[in-house]
Amino acid sequence: MPHTALIIVDVQNDFLPPSGSLAVPGGRQVIPVIQKLLDRSWKWDTVIASQDYHPSGHISFSSTHSVEPFTERQVEDARGTTYTQAMWPNHCVVGTEGVQIDREVRGSLDAWKGEKRIVRKGWHRGVEQYSAFEGYLVDPSSSDADEKLRSTPEKVPAKDTELAKYLRQQGIAKVVVTGLATDYCVGATAHAALEAGFETVVVESAISGISEDGVKRTMGELRAKGAKVVGGDEWESELKGLVSA
Numbered sequence: 001m002p003h004t005a006l007i008i009v010d011v012q013n014d015f016l017p018p019s020g021s022l023a024v025p026g027g028r029q030v031i032p033v034i035q036k037l038l039d040r041s042w043k044w045d046t047v048i049a050s051q052d053y054h055p056s057g058h059i060s061f062s063s064t065h066s067v068e069p070f071t072e073r074q075v076e077d078a079r080g081t082t083y084t085q086a087m088w089p090n091h092c093v094v095g096t097e098g099v100q101i102d103r104e105v106r107g108s109l110d111a112w113k114g115e116k117r118i119v120r121k122g123w124h125r126g127v128e129q130y131s132a133f134e135g136y137l138v139d140p141s142s143s144d145a146d147e148k149l150r151s152t153p154e155k156v157p158a159k160d161t162e163l164a165k166y167l168r169q170q171g172i173a174k175v176v177v178t179g180l181a182t183d184y185c186v187g188a189t190a191h192a193a194l195e196a197g198f199e200t201v202v203v204e205s206a207i208s209g210i211s212e213d214g215v216k217r218t219m220g221e222l223r224a225k226g227a228k229v230v231g232g233d234e235w236e237s238e239l240k241g242l243v244s245a
Helices: 027-037 103-111 162-169 182-195 212-224 235-244
Strands: 003-009 046-052 072-076 082-086 116-121 136-138 172-180 199-208 228-230
Touching (some): 003 182, 027 103, 027 172, 027 199, 046 162, 046 182, 162 172, 172 182, 172 235, 182 199, 182 212, 228 235
Parallel strands (some): 003 046, 046 116
Antiparallel strands (some): 072 082, 116 136
C-alpha cells in the first residue's frame, strides 16, 4: 500500500466564523470531517497541519498599505517580484489567538500518536505564501517562543521545498488535502502537491472557500491537472478506496 499523508490547511481561528477576522463562509463545517479523518481508524503515515503565520505589517494586509480590505494592489515583495496582491484584513498574526489552530482540531492533532508536523507559512513580512509547500516545518510541540530569525525565503520548485523533501523521506506517494480556503491556500497546496509529483486527493466535504466562482474555478483546475476529488454521502468509502489503491 502506498504511503499517504493527510494535509490540513489553515484551520485557524481567524479563518473561522463567527469571529475570525477573515472568516471563510462555512469554515466550521469542515471541522467534524477533519476530526473524523484524525480518528485512529485512518492509518495516515504522516499528518501535516499548516498555519498562516504572519508578522504585523505583512505585505498582504490592507492596513500595511492604507487601503480597503478585499481590494487589490500592485506590490513588490522582498524577493523583488512585482505582482497583484489581494488585500486582506489583518489575520493570523503571530502571538494572537487568531493564529492558533482550532481547539478541536488541535486536540485531535495532539492526540495523534503517529508522525506529524506543523508547517508555518507567510512568516516573512515581505512575502506572501498560500501553499503549505512554501512554509517551513516545526515539531507540533514547539511554541512561538521557539522561533528563530529566518532569512527571506527563496522561490524554489515545489519538488524542492522543505515539505516535499520531508514527505519523500517518509515514503509518501499520495496526499489527501483538506482545510481552508478552497480558492486560496487549499488550492495552492493541492496544485503544489501535484507539481511536486504526489498523487493528490481533495476531500470536498473537508474544504470550504471564499467565493463560489473561485471554488468552481479552483476545483476545475485541480481536476484538469489530475487531482482526484471525493465528495457526497459515500466520501469515506471512496476515500478509503483511493488511499488503499
